[in-house]
Amino acid sequence: MELREFFDIDAVSLDVRGETKDDILKELIALLKLDDKSEGILFKMLKRRENLGSTGIGRGIAIPHCRSLVVNKLRVAFGRRADGVEYNAIDNQPVHNFFLIVAPPLEVSNQYLPVLGKLAQFAKDPEITRRLAELNSPEEFLSLLEEKAK
Amino acid sequence: MHPQLELLLQIQDLKAQRRELSESGGGRALEEQEFNIDLDEAVTQLDARIEELKQELPPQVRSRVERFVETGGRPVVSVINGICYGCFTAVSTSSVADISRNDALNYCENCGRFLYVIPG
Numbered sequence A: 001m002e003l004r005e006f007f008d009i010d011a012v013s014l015d016v017r018g019e020t021k022d023d024i025l026k027e028l029i030a031l032l033k034l035d036d037k038s039e040g041i042l043f044k045m046l047k048r049r050e051n052l053g054s055t056g057i058g059r060g061i062a063i064p065h066c067r068s069l070v071v072n073k074l075r076v077a078f079g080r081r082a083d084g085v086e087y088n089a090i091d092n093q094p095v096h097n098f099f100l101i102v103a104p105p106l107e108v109s110n111q112y113l114p115v116l117g118k119l120a121q122f123a124k125d126p127e128i129t130r131r132l133a134e135l136n137s138p139e140e141f142l143s144l145l146e147e148k149a150k
Numbered sequence B: 001m002h003p004q005l006e007l008l009l010q011i012q013d014l015k016a017q018r019r020e021l022s023e024s025g026g027g028r029a030l031e032e033q034e035f036n037i038d039l040d041e042a043v044t045q046l047d048a049r050i051e052e053l054k055q056e057l058p059p060q061v062r063s064r065v066e067r068f069v070e071t072g073g074r075p076v077v078s079v080i081n082g083i084c085y086g087c088f089t090a091v092s093t094s095s096v097a098d099i100s101r102n103d104a105l106n107y108c109e110n111c112g113r114f115l116y117v118i119p120g
């Protein structure tokens, strides 16, 4: 199982504009192209998860995640914002890179936790912050995932 | 979407999260180690929120929910390709058409769970 296979190029944005945590979450959700009602439910769930403790895991990276009935399979998105946003991250640093992960409550293939774990590992790579900052296109983002899987 | 169905979805999603944090499994360890979550506090917070949302449901809907909770089952399930994902039987074709906009509160004739059709 490789991270690359879960990312759809349309769900990668290197130009996220939101100025607050809430705006960013909404932008990330929009990348999944769900209907309005589902987007609203997902936003509430992600906010509730953030209320339990920030998913900003340090070094400018956040991994908002939750399970929800509004999706029928694992969905992921990536957003980057040149200027970091205040996210209550563990290291109190602004966040630039956002990985969104959503999965249904019951998955036949049980991919959610492995993908979440892999992303958390990916985020710990010492050069990852620099590499993400240097990306020029969504294609380069996907290539970076492939490269790091090797 | 029917407002009570939306409440039910939220309750169910919160329960899925609670289950992940309280059961021994990958999720619990991941949340604690990678995201520094205080598990006990998180479960308490989720329980309070679930209870709050339940109180917004009318009594007859709430009692149907409780019935499933008592038996450890999920009160709301998705319908995918016409199949109820609670009991894995086909939901009658006429009801699938009726419920596809999720604008009424419907339940499976076979298992009694509330049904949610994932749009798109």
Ligand SMILES: [Zn+2]
Residues within 6 Å of the ligand: B084, B085, B086, B087, B088, B089, B108, B109, B110, B111, B112, B113
């Ligand atoms: Zn059923």
